[in-house]
Amino acid sequence: MQKIKSTTVVAIKHGNQIAIGADGQATMGNTVAKSNVRKIRKLQNGKIVTGFAGSTADAFTLIERFDEKLNSYGGNIKRAAIELAKDWRTDRYLRKLEAMMIVADASELLILSGTGDVLEPDHDIATIGSGSMYAQAAALALKKHSSNLSAEEMVKESLGIAADICIYTNHNIIVETLEAAN
Template sequence: MTRVRSTTVLAIVHNGEVAIGADGQATMGNYVAKSNVRKIRKLQEGKIVTGFAGSTADAFTLLERFDEKLNSYGGNMKRAAIELAKDWRTDRYLRKLEAMLITADKDELLVVSGTGDVLEPDHQIAAIGSGAMYAQAAALALKKHASGLTAEEIVKESLHIAADICIYTNHNLIIETIK
């Protein structure tokens, strides 16, 4: 059975603002299964935003577990991410999940990977999914050479650039910010 996959997610911390965005495309094999998937979620009454890529059902499972960890650790994002990563490495069921998660609050940005890693990305830019490297390269260039743009504008333009290059990324964007 062919799995449904979700694609490009990009987050940036820039000029005191956090923005995270994703395209809306989910593919099944070599065709577009849905063009308006919502891969961005706000948690903890909007204080934390997350984005996911990978197998859709696996990503939702991961997101639910992360939300449980946030509630268990009083909204401490880093602690919740580390505890989730520990569970991911040791739990037989979670180890089979094929998804990744970007999570951000007003102060930091983290990537939680399927290998149980919690990464704080360089340059305060994180990208996951099929078009991640295109979006990340565009965001790095815009952050460096167009510093007057807002975090939201950088995410939007970078995702559009990725969508122009990556066949698994579309222009149907959802972007959330924390100021």
């Protein structure tokens, strides 16, 4: 899987909620270029949430393509993700894009990468970006030992922990939620 050195995105499905959050830091090399980038987007009239890590322009291109695939496949998130991954791997222009995405709807949580991967993460926790391993460890511990927290609270706490450790992640956190299908 690609190593994206630029941000942290976390998604957690817990109880009746799916939450996706990201920090707001954009870097150019070792310099903070902007501290409040919005890396979370809602699609399909708020039914689908995406988060991205990597080059902002590349990620916007992928989000647009993903939205087109969603429209082509009636909002079916898994089918749209698979078709985007196929294009991403084979299209000469797309395969040069340096980004990763997490996408979620009420029942699916997926990670998409430029290597053609469409992954359904274990434990209903998805993380991407430079601080992803820190956030994933925190999310696993929170989910295991803090069942009284909501998915949104777990995402915020996981991102906060990652921001304390990863220099490419800051504390300007934005979280979007969806009601999960039971």
